[in-house]
Amino acid sequence: MVNLAFYLLMNKQIIITASVFGMLAVIAGAFGAHGLKAYLDATQLEVWHTAVQYQFYHVFALLFLSTFAHTKNRLINASYYLFTLGIVFFSGSLYLLACRDLIGLSWLWIMGPITPIGGLLFIIGWATLAMAAFKSK
Template sequence: MNKRIIISAAFFGALAVIFGAFGAHALKNILSPYGLEIWNKGVQYQFYHTFALLFLSTFARYRNSLINFASYCFTFGIILFSGSLYLLALREQLNLGGLASILGPITPIGGLLFILGWIGLLLAAVRDK
């Protein structure tokens, strides 16, 4: 198992639980229903890709560069995709009006990294003997 990948997954998993609880309790009365939906989408995709990182950690013993590539894609995808959704959901509360125009294009870059991570995993599985 790859220690770096497991530590990343544990960190992002803990944050996903914290952010999920924060959204369900603290933000429930602060955000609009649409803002809560955006927040929850960030939590949802963070969880999906945290589990993907855990799965990758079991294959890391093969020292496959595609596994490392996929883990970096999932890690930075979580930061860009979920992170930008969290900021977009809180843009009014944090007074980030102008920043929203920058955050909007960041979200799809994070989504692209997720896709590339899954493709990396696919290619690693195809190449495995």
């Protein structure tokens, strides 16, 4: 009974996480298209757009994961954490990099190496999801 409660809670947690990241992606997309257009150059706007795009891709991946969260599968849980951290590292660092000159923090160029770490987390998350599917009955 405890295991069932844990997995139902995990499912709820995944859906809430996806909903919050989805809402933030819509806000970030609209803000980039309307609020930042006059302040960022084309390259910076493209970086912002890439962050929004990958955030959305992984929101959908999280929602997909929620359909499996009721199963007793640690690989699904691992995928959840990998995708979530991937969004924070990959998209988060790109948002900061795109706006570093605008917010007056040009030293944020040091965030550059964080982006590929986020990308690696995404890749491992997808591989983990594939392993979960392969091992499922």
